[in-house]
Amino acid sequence: MDYRYLAELLYPDVKHDYEYYESLYPVRNLPEGAKVTRIAPSPTGYVHFGSIFPALVSERLARQSGGVFYLRIEDTDEKRKVKGAIEDIIKSFDYFGINFDEGVTLKEQKGNYEPYIQSQRVEIYHTFAKKLVSEGKAFPCFCSEETIENDKQLQAKNKEMIGYYGKYAHCINLTCNEIEKKIKDGKKFVLRFLPDEVTKNNVTVTDLIRGAVTITDDNTGRILIKSDGVPTYHFAHAVDDHLMRTTHVVRGEEWLSSVIFNMQLFLALGFKPPKYMHISTLMTIDGVRKKKLSKRDKGSGLKEYIKNGYAAESVVEYVLTLLNSNYEDWRRANPELHWSEFSFSIKKMGSSGSLFDFAKLNDVSKNVISNMTALDVYNRLIAWASKFDKEFYEKLSYDKEYAIVVLSIGRGGPKSRKDFAVWSELRHYMSFFYDNWFEITDKINEKFSSADIIAALKKFASCYNENDTQDIWFGKIKDIAASLNYCPDMKLYKQNPEAYQGNVGDISMFIRVAVTGRINSPDLYTVMQVLGKERVIVRLKSYCI
């Protein structure tokens, strides 16, 4: 068999020798130890929450080592392409502060290794496919889908390995003439891989997270180039990551079992394989069972988190705690630092899949937000509201200073309040600070007589002075309490609750409900200061009507 002739027959349009591309995309000039990583999503829909894991790991590895992190779009499946998906990918990662040194952007592609979109690289793939054919390492296959399907059924029935090999590799012995004739007849073909050696042995490969992993040798004649001339994932991966000089491939564990095939391909192409890291799948709980977090699950889309109002840092922070178990300790020790200051370690990564935990995410998020300044919170909140809550946005932008004052309540210092985890909760939290949103939503327990309530409110209304210090302010409440036989001292009250109608806390509660509409609120004194005397009095009086 004249492989060179065959290669020419199969890929007559290839213009360049593969060496052309080797020199067009030279080895990167980077310091020793610098890692080149990428994420390579396919534009088949919205970005999955799980995508942020490999993205973050890749980003950290590259940035921490002075390397390069880039975005490549793997759009080799025409059928599954979704319009707008690329834009969605870029915007989603941007929201979470994950930026790329090279690759696809909203405007153009940047970097010296372009194109970074696989559908624009077909000629490159064909060049290397041609090389493989000319070396007898790949061959064309003209089998119909029915043939393949029948073989598969038979193999399944006989409990044989499924694939295109041995007696099932019908096209492997086609002569050059036969192939030439089929091509002249306009027959489509796929290009299949013929492994160098068919060993059928178990091979041990190294995964940076899992260590030595044993995988069975792959010799199933897998497809390299589909009949439409576009490569499959594995072939594109080998060519691209070699030519783009990727050093570390970080991907989900669903790829683990194909590492061996990847290795074979790199070897056959004469490439040095990258190092692999397979991240365990994020799980979710379905009733009592753990299962892979899939696109159908609630909380699987990155966009949902944006829409619900999770701060970018909250999500990153949470993911980092899952990725590196010592992250939380570091965060406690360094509350002021940005997450990128953390020194990320591959060694600290676990190899079993973790379960997504909303409670934990929310806790992390509350901490993140409690560490922000009021201005910070305001800026992010309004950015969120401008997209997802127009009415709220209007209020926030109408009086920025006021909103910031409201957001300042209980903020700052080591005991900063932790009232909310997502921006969408702020609307309710802040609502009573706006007159047309204010409403009494909580009821005062019926055990208190309305006469007492009214009396307390009226007394307070008549003596409230917004220039009072907090001590004087509270002293007045205590006086009111005493006058109504509500114990002004909590400790005394607890010793003998029967002796009183209630306590000073109850009086405060009456006032709180009248002023805020709620049983619970941040510090009442401060709330009143923010609302201003006029509104406080109006609310106190209107409650009495």
Place this chain on the structure above:
RNA sequence: GGCCUGUUAGUCAAGUGGCUAAGACGCCGCCCUCUCACGGCGGAGGCAGGGGUUCGACUCCCCUACGGGUCACCA
């Protein structure tokens, strides 16, 4: 089903032959306190099961059970 891979409290997890088995979230209680939140203190709760190896196993080996992955002209 074959092959691969994993299993420390409800969840995330330290831990690499010798400790009363860290910590965080959640839960419960107490304290602080005008409520809530915060903070402080305390509590319940765990090495999947069975065999080995060893003076000694959460740690090493085997088996079982139970998760997860993969077996496409999808990535």
